Amino acid sequence: MLYWSFGMEDRSGMKNTTITRVLPVTVPKAADILANQLREMIVTGRLPPGSFLPNERQLVTDSGLSRTSVRDSLRVLESEGLISTKVGRSGGSMITLPGRGSVARSVELFVRTHGIRLESLLECRVAVEPTLAALAARHHSAEQLSEIEALHLEFVDSVDQVQRYKAINLDWHLAIARASGNEPLIALMEAISKPIRDAMDYQHVTTPELRHSAVAAHTKILDSIRARDAQSAHRRMERHVSAYRDVAVSQGADRQLERPETGQ
Amino acid sequence: MLYWSFGMEDRSGMKNTTITRVLPVTVPKAADILANQLREMIVTGRLPPGSFLPNERQLVTDSGLSRTSVRDSLRVLESEGLISTKVGRSGGSMITLPGRGSVARSVELFVRTHGIRLESLLECRVAVEPTLAALAARHHSAEQLSEIEALHLEFVDSVDQVQRYKAINLDWHLAIARASGNEPLIALMEAISKPIRDAMDYQHVTTPELRHSAVAAHTKILDSIRARDAQSAHRRMERHVSAYRDVAVSQGADRQLERPETGQ
């Protein structure tokens, strides 16, 4: 009855601003509500990493929900990397922090499902890596520097073994990223590295000449970082990754990753 | 019996590289196996976006698992943004693509749980936005340009209304990002924008002088983009966001976001 008159108003096409109507009400799922509560407790630090959530049966009595709903919410938090659940006595759901791998997985899904082109990912690197090199030059610790140097030695040594060369190449770039100390940029770099690696394994052909010039570029960049010269590290890394992108793109690598068969 | 000799080796403290040991064996959960299967079908395009997964009861008979496990796997896929589930007749789980918002959520969780400093996020912008501006200058469409111009007019007009100014400011930057056409970088920019916005709302104080100089900078950048001058767009954006970062950092904004109470 009440709604009927509203219905008349609707059908009349008239806009009556004096009538107050209820806002559209959406019914969230019980599991989502609980998941939101728990997520908020975790990100605000009320449930610090390493501590445990109440066990499932306790959550059932606390929340008044069924075990099904409680478990649904735990699965969501688990897939967000906020908890890690183990079975057995003194098992349970331990609070963990998402970590860069979590961001990387999300980016990988994005890249794969959208058929992002390799060119775009390399463009990303061109945007990000010079800054990473500059930050690494400023902020690197002794251990980080020696890790980079060790990888560089391996890199020089691997110049005639293509598979090993490719693997160490990206590892070296990642080591520099980690030395930058900028967590979001490290996460981005790690996130795009895996898709780049996949694409490169699949199609990129290197030549001995290119590999030797890459070794030369790495050597110079390493010098800049060692000297804590942020400006030259930035400039040299910029040249290096730009050149890399140009070569890859010129080789027709600018087609889409994944879903090549659908043609979309 | 077999494990016994291995145990001896462990306690001896000797490192014997000739002995091969079994790798730690993890028992995957039934729900995860099913989730992996379905995820693979989705990302490879065998289940195209817009189509529907079999309904839950069908998945139960197909997989031989219980409805609990089937539903657990669906919750995981849903939280990854790969499906969207609706109830009711002709409801079900529709395949969707993750989208940039999914990456943004993941990054936001990372930033909040790790207490990433505002300085790091602004450093991110400095790394990314000049490239975005350059790409936007090269690739922008007519519609994208007019959107940027419209936001710029609003921006100029809002210079004396701090709240409106802040909102439009970031929207303008995001519009430029979208015009770049580089999906991964757009996603990163959107991802870090929300945390930056939150932090800025919370603490950053602007002055009329700063706002007017920002308007001037935006005007010049817009000129470069309009002229499709990628180089100058890059350079001007670089100056603009660097200056922004320097101001914010000098105001003591370099403390950690979130968890300020724990002091860690």
Next chain:
DNA sequence: GTGGTATATTTATCAGACCATGATGAATGA
């Protein structure tokens, strides 16, 4: 001590039922 065994506690999984939602189409009435 060392390794086996029982036990307790936890999550994982199953089975089956009922509820809530919302599209469909038939019945109804102007």
Next chain:
DNA sequence: TCATTCATCATGGTCTGATAAATATACCAC
């Protein structure tokens, strides 16, 4: 004829209660 109403039905959402599997802990036999 057309719009409205209402029963129907397929779907996911929620609940209940039970059993299986994993695993830390305490205890026991040698």
